[in-house]
Amino acid sequence: KQQKVQTESIYDTQCPYCSMQCKMQLIEQRVITRKKHKTIGKDNPTSQGRLCVKGMNAHQHALHHDRLKKPLHKVNGVFEPISWEQAYQIIAEQFTKIQQEDGKDALSVYGSASITNEEAYLLGKFARVALETKHIDYNGRLCMASAATAANMSFGVDRGFTNSLQEVPHTRCIILAGTNIAECQPTIMPYFEKAKENGAFIIAIDPRETSTTKLADLHIKNKPGTDVYIANAVMKILIDLDLLDHAFIQERTEDFHVVQDYVNTLQLDKLADSAGVSLDDLYQMALVFGRESSGMVFTARGIEQQINGTDTVRAFLNLLLATGKIGKPYSGYGAITGQGNGQGAREHGQKADQLPGYRLIENEQDRQYIANVWGVTAEQLPRKGVSAYEMFERIIDGEITSMFVMCSNPVVSNPNANLIKKALKQLKFLVVTDLFLSETAKLADLVLPATSYLEDEGTLTNVEGRVLLREASYPIQGEAKHDWQILCEIASILGKKQYFDFENAEAIFEELRIASKGGKADYSGITYQRLRQEKGILWPCPDTRHKGTERLFEESFAHPNGKAKMVAIPCQSKQLKPVPTEQYPLFLTTGRVMSHYLTGEQTRKSPSLAARDFEAFVEIHPDTAAKYSIQPNSLVRITSEQGWIVVRSRYSSTIRQDTVFVPFHWTEDQNVNRLVADQLDPYCKMPGFKMNVVRLSPIDG
C-alpha cells in the first residue's frame, strides 16, 4: 500500500559533477517521518533538461550521513570536534608561527576546479593578500592545463569552446581526439548524435573502443602517446593533396611555412607504423576533414594528459588553422573540460601564474590593475609560485611547511601518490575544507566542513564558456560553511578584514566583474540579475548591454597582431617518454567510468553509483591476458616503476593488445595514480597521466 506524501519541496540547483553543469531540481517528499529524495533535470540552454546517472543521484552524497558537521582538530592522532572560533584561533596561531619561522612563502594554498568562480577568485586573493604567499595552484593543473596553454599559444586566449554547442549539430566533420564524452559528459552526446544524423562524418582517436568511439565513422585506435604522429601525418596529407585554405593561412595565421617545412621531412608510412594505425585510415581522416566545408576538433584528457600534452593539442589546432576551420559558422575547437568549473576556475586567479580575468602575475600592468582593485600596492602582490605537483616537491625540500587545501583530494589525484602522501605527512600544519573526511582530510591537522552544491550559491562556467548561476536552495547541513565564508573569516582573524568584507557570493562576483574588466576573460557585463533572466552568458561580455560572445575569432585572434600562431610539433620529442621494455611491456592508460567522478570521494558515497561500479578494474585484451596467465574477473597486480596496485581483470576484445586501461576513481591499493610517473609537460606543468608502462601478474587463480 502506497504511503501518503505529506509535503513536497522543490529545490532548483545545478549538478556538482562534470563541466556540462546540468540544471536540475531536487524533489524532497516527506512521508510520515521519513524524507524521500529524487533529482530530475531542468531545462537550460546547454543540458536542455537532460541528466546522466551521476546527476540523478548527486543528492545521495550531499545528504549523506558522513557529511562533516563541525570543524575537526587532530589531537594525538585522533580527530575531535571543535567550534569554528577554536578552529580559526588555531589557524591564526599556526599560520603566524609558521610564517615567522619559515617565511611568508612557507604557506601554500591548493585550490580546486569544483568550487564556484567567486570562490576561485577569492582563493587567489586570499593567498596573495591575506596570507601574502606566492604559493597557490589548483587541481585543474592536473587535467586541463595543456589544452588551456595550447589555446593561449595558438589563438592568444583560452575559452574551452570557440563556438557554442548549438553549432555542433550543423558541422560536417568532427574529430574527437582522446575523449570519451559518452561516459564523462553524457548529456553532451545528443549534440554529436544530432550532427551524425545530419550527415557529419565523425572521427574518434582512442586506444580503446568506448561508447563514444562507437558513434564514430572512423575509429583510429592508436598506441597511447602517439597522437602527435597522427596530427602530423594528417597535416602532411592535407599539404600533399592541397586541401588547404590558402587565403585563411595567409591572412589569419603566421608560421605555416615552418609547419610545412617540418612535415615535409616526415614519411607517412613511418608515422602510421609508429602510431600503430593504418595509412588508409590517416588518408581517410585527412580527405574528409580537408574536403568538408566545415569541421570541428574536440580534445580531452586522452591527448592532453601527456608529458607533451601542450604540443599535442597544438598539433591538432594546426589542422584547424591550415584548413581555415575556425572563426566561422560550424567550425572551431573545443577542449572538453572535465571538472564542474574547469573553465571558470582557471580564469580568476587561483593559478600560480595568473591574476583574475586571465591577467598574468608577472605582467606589470596586470599587477597594477589588480592591486588597484584589491586596494593594495603592486609591490605587495607576491610573484609567480610553482605548479600544483611542484608544490609537493617543495614540501619534500622543506621550502613549504604548511598547506591550505580547498575542496580537493590531492593525495589520490596526483601522480606518484606515495610521494604526495609523504609530503603531506611532513607538513607542520595542514588544513583541509571538504564535505567528507577524504583521504587528504584524514592527513590534516584541522578539517573544516564546507557546504555542498545544494547549499552553496555562486556562478560556474560550463564547458562552452557559458557562465551559469547556481542558487543556494537547500538548508545547510550541520555547522558547515560556504568556502568563501571560511576564507573571509580566516582573513578577518589574520587582520585583513577590510579586503574580505563580503556579505554574500554576489558581492564577491561584483568585485570579480571589476577585476576581470579589460582582461581576456571579461565578465564585467554579466550580473546575477542577467544570469537569472538569460539563463547563462558566454564570455567575453564587456558591458551590460553586450549579449555575450557565441563564436570567437570571427575577425581576429587574440594575439596582439590578430593572427593565430602555427608551430611545428616534433614527433620525436626530446623529453623522455615511457616506452615498453622487457620489464614493463604494456602501455597503461587511465580514465573515467560513467558512474564516478574524479577521485570518487563524492560518487563512492552514493549507494546507487557505488553499486554500478564498486571497485577499480583493469581492462585487458583476452590475448594479452592469456600471455600473462590472467583469468577473467581475477585479481591482478599491476606494477610500474612508481608503485603497484591490485585490481580485478575485465576482458575486452576491443582494446589494443599492447595497452591496458584502469579507471582512476579509487584509493589506496586501487589508486592507479600510484603507477603514474611525475614527469611534467614543460609548458603547463601537467603530469602525463595518460601514458605509462607497466607489467601484470596474476595474484589468484
Ligand code: SF4
Ligand atoms: Fe550533467 Fe555532467 Fe552532472 Fe551528468 S555529471 S548530470 S552530464 S553535469
